[in-house]
Amino acid sequence: MVKLVRLLNALHVLVLCGVMLAAFSVEFFLKEEPCPLCFLQRIGLIGIAIALLCNLKFGVKPLHYGLGILSGLFGAGVSLRQTELHVCPGFPPYLNPILGFDLYFWAFIVVVCSFLAIVLDLFLYRPEQGKKIEMNWFEKGVFWLTVLVTFANVVAAFKICGLGPCQG
């Protein structure tokens, strides 16, 4: 059961990194730069990933799941705010829709799916999962991928916003 839960956590982080990489591909290949609210949604997603990385490094604890839910609530709030800004008829969307939905609404869908995954993990939680175990190669790979994605966001935010407040 411990191995299953750790694998689920690692896969969850991998999916979140995949979503972030998809956002980067929209930025670089479709030339659609993220806005400040988009960056805040990315912070929410990275926060969920960090909470799950804490599970992999320090042992599975409900506190880490709580941190992930807190991050997800923040990300969901920002994406709902951005959806609200563009929902009125005649108001132009921020970017071109992908598969029928705007990117900020996809972010909300990703956060809700993350909540469902965390609910599943909590159903499977047992106290013996809290034991600290050495990360295997897959978990280490996922950890470094998250570091890489976070660093890429630092570069992207610096390129678009500089060191001051973001415009737009």
Next chain:
Amino acid sequence: MMVGLFVLFLIVQFFIFFEKWTHAVVLAVITLALSLALFIHHITVALPLRL
């Protein structure tokens, strides 16, 4: 400011790597609080002033 939030999360991952649990969790919570503050600033000040 936005760069700073991502840098803080990088530092959290640095703490995770070096097994500093308390530092990692506390800094993660602080970063989320600062993100919330930036979000509220964006809603109440930046967007109405079209900054």
